[in-house]
Amino acid sequence: MSGSPRSAEPLLNRGALAWRGQLAPVGEPIVFGGQPAGEPGWQREGYRYLLLNSGTAALALALALAGERMGRPAGEVILPAYGCPDLLAAAHHAGLAPVLADLHADRPHYDLAALEALICDRTAAVVAVNFLGIPEDLAALRTLCDRRGVLLIEDDAQYFPLGMAPYQGDLIVHSFGRGKPVSQLGGGAVLARGALAERLLDAARDLPVESLSPAAWRVKAQLFNLVLHPLGYQALLLLPFLDVGRTVYKPLRQLACMPGWRRRYLDANIAAYQQRQRPAQQQIDAALQRQAPSINLPRAMDALEGPLLRYPLLCGSAAQSDALYRQLQRRGLGVTRMYQRPLPEIEGIPERLAGHFPGAASFAARLLTIPTSSFVGPQHLASLEQALAACSIG
Numbered sequence: 001m002s003g004s005p006r007s008a009e010p011l012l013n014r015g016a017l018a019w020r021g022q023l024a025p026v027g028e029p030i031v032f033g034g035q036p037a038g039e040p041g042w043q044r045e046g047y048r049y050l051l052l053n054s055g056t057a058a059l060a061l062a063l064a065l066a067g068e069r070m071g072r073p074a075g076e077v078i079l080p081a082y083g084c085p086d087l088l089a090a091a092h093h094a095g096l097a098p099v100l101a102d103l104h105a106d107r108p109h110y111d112l113a114a115l116e117a118l119i120c121d122r123t124a125a126v127v128a129v130n131f132l133g134i135p136e137d138l139a140a141l142r143t144l145c146d147r148r149g150v151l152l153i154e155d156d157a158q159y160f161p162l163g164m165a166p167y168q169g170d171l172i173v174h175s176f177g178r179g180k181p182v183s184q185l186g187g188g189a190v191l192a193r194g195a196l197a198e199r200l201l202d203a204a205r206d207l208p209v210e211s212l213s214p215a216a217w218r219v220k221a222q223l224f225n226l227v228l229h230p231l232g233y234q235a236l237l238l239l240p241f242l243d244v245g246r247t248v249y250k251p252l253r254q255l256a257c258m259p260g261w262r263r264r265y266l267d268a269n270i271a272a273y274q275q276r277q278r279p280a281q282q283q284i285d286a287a288l289q290r291q292a293p294s295i296n297l298p299r300a301m302d303a304l305e306g307p308l309l310r311y312p313l314l315c316g317s318a319a320q321s322d323a324l325y326r327q328l329q330r331r332g333l334g335v336t337r338m339y340q341r342p343l344p345e346i347e348g349i350p351e352r353l354a355g356h357f358p359g360a361a362s363f364a365a366r367l368l369t370i371p372t373s374s375f376v377g378p379q380h381l382a383s384l385e386q387a388l389a390a391c392s393i394g
Contacts, residue, residue, distance in 0.1 A: 021229065021230025021231035021232070021233060021234040021332065022230055022233050022234040022237060022332040022334065023230055023233065023332060023333055023334030023371050023373070023375055023376065023380065024179075024227065024228050024229075024230070024233040024334055024371065024373070024375070025179070025310065025334045025335075025336045025369065025371055026179040026309060026310050026334075026371060026373065027178065027179040027183060027224075027228050027373060028183065028228070028272075028273075028276065028373055028374060029224075029225040029228055030183055030184070030185070030221045030224060030225055030265075030269060031268050031269055031272045032218070032221070032265065032268070033268055044164070044166065044167055044191070046193045046194075047167065047172065047191040047192065047193045047197065048191065048192060048193070048197035048198075048200060048201060049189050049190065049191045049192075049200075050189065050190055050200055050201065050203070050204050050257070051187065051188070051189050051257065051258035051262075051263070051266075052187070052188045052189070052190065052207075052255060052256065052257060052258060053186060053187060053188070053210040053254065053255070053256040053257070053258060054175070054177060054186050054187065054188050054252075055086070055157045055173060055174065055175020055176065055177055055180070055187075055188035056086040056089055056090050056093075056175075056188070056252050057090075057188055057252060057254070057255045057256070058173045058174065058175070058188030058189055058190040059086070059087070059090035059127075059153070059155060059157070059173045059188075059190070060089075060090040060091075060093040060094045060252055060255060061094075061190050061200070061203060061255055062125075062153050062171040062172075062173055062190045062192070063077055063090055063091055063093075063094035063096050063124070063125065063127075063153070064093075064094040064095070064203075065171065065192065065196055065199055065200060065203070066094075066096070066124040066125035066151045066153065066170075066171065067094055067095060067096050067124045068199070069124065069151065069196070070124050075095075075096045075097070075122055075123075075124040076096060076097045076098070076099045076120075076122045076123050076124060077091050077094075077096040077097070077098060077099065077123070077124055077125050077126075077127060078099050078100075078101050078115060078118055078119065078123060078125070078126045078127065079091065079098050079099070079100055079101070079127050079343070080100070080101060080103055080108075080110060080127070080129055080343075080360070081100040081101060081102050081103060081342050081343055081344070081355065081357035081359075081360035082103055082108070082339065082342050082343065082357075082360035082363055082364050083129055083131075083339065083343060084157070084339065085247065085248065085249040085250070085339075085343065085346045085348070085349065086157075086250070086252075087127065087129075087155070087343070088249060088343065088349060089249065089250060089251050089252045090252060092251065092252070092350075093251070093252040093255070096124055096125075097122075098353065099118050099123075100342075100343060100344065100353055100354075100355050100357065101114050101115040101118055102114045102355070102356075102357045102358065102359045102360055103357075103359045103360045103363055104359050104363075105358070105359040105362040105363055106300075106314065106363070107134075107297070107300075107301055107363075108129070108131035108134055108136075108363065109136055109137050110128075110136065110137075110141070111359055112137075112140060112141075112144065115144070116144060116148070119144075119148045119150060123148070123150045124150065124151065125150055125151040125152065125153050125170075125171075126141060126144075126145055126150060126151070126152055126153070127153045127155050128141050128152060128153065128154050128155065128168075128169065129155045129157075129158075130154065130155065130156045130157075130158055130159040131158060131312075132158050132159075132308055132309045132310050132312055132369065133158065133159050133181075133298075133303065133306050133307055133308040133309050134297070134298060134301055134303040134308075134312070135159070135303070136154075138152075138154065138168035138169070139168065141168070142168045142169075151169075151170045151171065151196075152168065152169045152170055152171075153169055153170065153171045153172075153173065154167060154168065154169035154171070154172045154173065155173050156172060156173060156174050156175075157173060157174065157175035157177075157180065157188075158175075158180070158181070158309045159181060159306075159307075159309065160174060160180075160181035160182050160270075160273060160307075161306075162274060162306065162307060167191070170192070170193060170194070170196060171190060171191065171192050171196060172189075172190070172191040172192075173188065173189070173190055173191075174188060174189040174191075175187075175188045176188060176189075176266065176269075178224065179309075180309070181273060181307065181309055182266070182269050182270050182273045183224075183269065184221075184262065184265060184266055184269060185217065185220055185221055185224060187258050187262065187266065204257060207255055207256055207257050208254075208256045208257070209256060209257050209258075209259050210256040210257065210258060210259055211256075212259060212262075214261050217262070217265075228373075228375065229375070230332070230375060233334075234332070246347075247339050247340060247346060247347070248346065248347045248348045249346055249347065249348035249349045249350070250348070251350075276374070277374075278307055278372065280311075280371070280372045280373065280374070280376035280381075281304070281307065281308055281311065281372045282304075283376075283381050284311045284370065284372065284376075284381070284384065285298070285299060285304060285311075287381055287384055287385050287388070288313075288388070290385065291385050291388035291389060291393070292313075292388045292391075292393040294316065294393065295313045295314055295315050295316070295324075295393060296313070297312045297313060297314040298311065298312065300314075307372075308372050309372070310336070310369035310370065310371060310372060311369060311370050311371070311372050312338075312367060312368070312369050313367070313368045313369070313370065314363070314366050314367055315366045315367075315368065315393070316366070316393075317366065318365040318366055320366070320391065320393065321337075321365065321366045321367070321368055323391050324368060324387065324388070324391045324393065325337065325368055327387035327388075327390050327391055328368070328370065328384070328387050331380075331383040331384075331386075331387055333370055333371070333380055333383060333384060333387070334370060334371040335368055335369070335370055336368070336369045337367065337368060337369075338364075338367055338368075338369055339364060340364060341361070341364050341365075342357045342360040342361050342364055343360075344357070370384065
């Protein structure tokens, strides 16, 4: 669960949390049966898909196809300067050099002028990240990529569609890892259209099948479900050797196809996702409108129609963010700072990434997220309003 809260204050000393636990930052329980989903929720006319062992692997394969299309070595891929370090791991595995573009300080969108200045004859693709369910400006990126002759890759690792909205990308990526919208503790999908679709299916013939037994997966899934409960998550945080929430770079070790037996579990969890009620998202929005409309990022971006993986709050300053983080964290509300810093500053990255990214740095310093899961109850919403009032955020 990357981006989960870390605290120097021992949870054992928090008497207020002893009986109610701590909300996990993200995630719904994995289901083991139920109504199959039928056609995958991501399927669109003109696209073919391949199921892989992880979302990072899916992105790496998409990037490899983009690099192959160039027909020459030393390709580059443009990535947002704020995001998950798995973006870099995928680029490295695909053999593309990552080039970072700055964001706007007040939204998780590329600064289009900064992005276009980076596109050159070595650029294989631009990756557009759907941030927690807030989509990039895909129409503008589609126009730019078409004009400059580069591929557009939609990274939907933090999002899964409910309806049939059309894709804009040449390649699409989904993730089914821990805490993703549709969680399988791992797995991913890459979709492609046109000539890329044929090459995608050709690539599948050269990949091994992931080595994972159904019994081992079920045990892990049952343990995951236990720690999603607030008391289970509180117990998990008491194990310091797990280092829950530490955001670090981890290289991608393998690309493999998803084993066939996992497909029935994936279908069942897609169906559960599509049928799930999401009252917490609307209730958090209402609480923010009453207490702190200025930090309600999804409403500011008109992004409340679709499901949010977490509810992002964008404070006015780093100091305001720090104060609200402490208030929410004391109340066990599953607050996170997400990645906390721009990509070049993430621990473990094996290279120096060039550039100056003031927008990404400002966004990272002011962002907080709170859960929207089915574990969020009236007592959590009341506590959220108390925390907002205590910080005098308007």
